[in-house]
Amino acid sequence: MTPPLPGTDDRRGLILLADDSGLAALIARTALEAEGHTVLEVADGVEALAVLRARRVDLVVTDWLMPNLDGLGLMRAIRSSPELEQPYVIFLTSMDRRAQIVEGLDAGADDYLPKPFDPEELLARVRAGLRVVRLQRGLEAHAAELERSNAAFAQFASVASHDLNEPLRTITSYLALLRERVGGRLGPDADEFLGFAVDGATRMRRLIDDLLVWSRVDGESHSATPVDLSAEVATVLDDLSCRIAAEHAVVEVGSLPVVPGDASQLRRVLANVIGNALKFRGAADPHVRVAATATPDTVRLTVTDNGVGVDPDDAARIFDMFTRVGHRDAYEGTGLGLAICRRIVERHGGGITVTANPGGGAAFVITLPAVAASPLAA
Ligand SMILES: Nc1ncnc2c1ncn2[C@@H]1O[C@H](COP(=O)(O)OP(=O)(O)OP(=O)(O)O)[C@@H](O)[C@H]1O
Ligand SMILES: [Mg+2]
Known part of the structure; x- marks a missing residue:
């Protein structure tokens, strides 16, 4: 009410x-x-x-x-x-x-x-x-009402995505079975339609998985531990190494501090923002820079790229759920990545914004409390 x-x-x-x-x-x-x-x-x-x-x-x-x-x-x-x-x-x-x-x-x-x-x-x-x-x-x-309705929505998203998983698993396995048993025998149209159905089910799985992650951000561990951002970025780059090689990308990493927080959540933020910097590339080979500046109170982490950039009119809404802008069909994604990032960063008492990189491309700025002042570090 x-x-x-x-x-x-x-x-x-x-x-x-x-x-x-x-x-x-x-x-x-x-x-x-x-x-x-x-x-x-x-x-x-x-x-x-x-x-x-x-x-x-x-x-x-x-x-x-x-x-x-x-x-x-x-x-x-x-x-x-x-x-x-x-x-x-x-x-x-x-x-x-x-x-x-x-x-x-x-x-x-x-x-x-x-x-x-x-x-x-x-x-x-x-x-x-x-x-x-x-x-x-x-x-x-x-x-208070907003907080209540957010919590209710997160609860709904959690239950819905959890319950959707089971029927989706059934659809995916029967589609795979169908393809295996009759694939190639029903004519080119049927094969194409089966392909669309499999793609649709795969997209839906990603969406459900992301929705589950989004809805669980607030429920995860409640205490902050020291998180070495250098080590987390190294892990993320390791996971992305195939993509980095395939895109002929260069990723430069400056010296990064230790911040109080939830390591796996902060790694997820880095993975999405760096992954986006590679994904939304322009004609030139991707060049990504991860750097940080710190004051006694705040760490300011920037991830800049030379990709397609973000229109200033879209700068606020790309952090909303399901928002994808620009050439949507050219890139894979659910549009939940940055919504998850914002939820995680805000839970840590920080913020995330995007501006144009002066050299072209986008510059994401993540601010985090430098000391155990975050809501997590009670
Ligand atoms: N580095 C970037 N350069 C240009 N546009 C970007 C960049 N990062 C994000 N965007 C824009 O913001 C939108 C939202 O990003 P977000 O990470 O939430 O979704 P996504 O990458 O499309 O999907 P997902 O992360 O869920 O797989 C993107 O679809 C894209 O239009
Ligand atoms: Mg993304």
């Missing part, structure tokens, strides 16, 4: 007023209630936290000085409790205590109001705060 878009119609909110100084609290409460807000009033920070744990409060107005837990302590406690539905927080400061402003905002408050305050100004700040908190909660709900 899609959550409603952040509403702009309902401007009233559930407001928690934490203030033990009777008169200011009364003025604030009266003004807020006159505007239609529901106000919960408490006299200290501990009580305020108890309310926040029990109710989905939109906005907190808190005084600075309070018994038990003061305003600063309350704000810190709110922001360090991710399980709380985070409210917008406005704190009240004394005119003569300017340092509180910096301290309060640094503790995670969104806004402040000097005392004594003008009720109209309080109401205006509350209106602005409610707009922000609603937008933020709307975005969070959409992000």
Whole structure:
């Protein structure tokens, strides 16, 4: 179910007023209630936290000085409790205590109001705060929904591709049997049709295999280990050695670092990107360069080629599932390779993009966290 878009119609909110100084609290409460807000009033920070744990409060107005837990302590406690539905927080400061402003905002408050305050100004700040908190909660709900539907789709893709394998195996074996038993005896048309059927089944197998890989990216090993990119590239080039020789390709590899990650997943990324660099070749013999630059935080790996290149208009969408551009019929492929790469790289806390190589061809840039800061390295 899609959550409603952040509403702009309902401007009233559930407001928690934490203030033990009777008169200011009364003025604030009266003004807020006159505007239609529901106000919960408490006299200290501990009580305020108890309310926040029990109710989905939109906005907190808190005084600075309070018994038990003061305003600063309350704000810190709110922001360090991710399980709380985070409210917008406005704190009240004394005119003569300017340092509180910096301290309060640094503790995670969104806004402040000097005392004594003008009720109209309080109401205006509350209106602005409610707009922000609603937008933020709307975005969070959409992000959660997106994550849920992605997970559901990955689950569907996994089950579907797994279940399609068995009937496909039956089709492939009976086609092979048919070819063996009657091939050449049913006339040239039948042989050609059988050939199409076998090709179709082979393409379908690749597609199902790739879909299964795509759907399982997130479910694979959860801990990062040091991955020597030089060793992984060497393995990939070894696997591609026949193709490299057949295409008269030159692959130059610069010095590559070690990054935290999942070795077999990163090898898959390298295999697809380097494989693409060989596959989408132009008239000249392929010349591929794999190089890396590193900062303390990030490794930037580039794979450049002198092939047909990627049109800037296609640069973003080639990472989508099943997207193949240019001369589709001239090259084999399912169009899932880069979608798998993106999913893997993002799972490592990085990104992948493509630009035109200044010398012609394409330049793929993969960024990866250089230290164990990736989501994998918990
Ligand atoms: N190095 C490259 N040069 C030019 N175009 C490229 C390059 N790499 C990818 N592309 C374009 O991006 C598309 C998507 O690449 P991707 O790796 O996802 O699929 P594929 O190679 O066609 O199939 P698969 O990898 O699933 O076998 C390709 O079909 C191609 O059009
Ligand atoms: Mg590919």
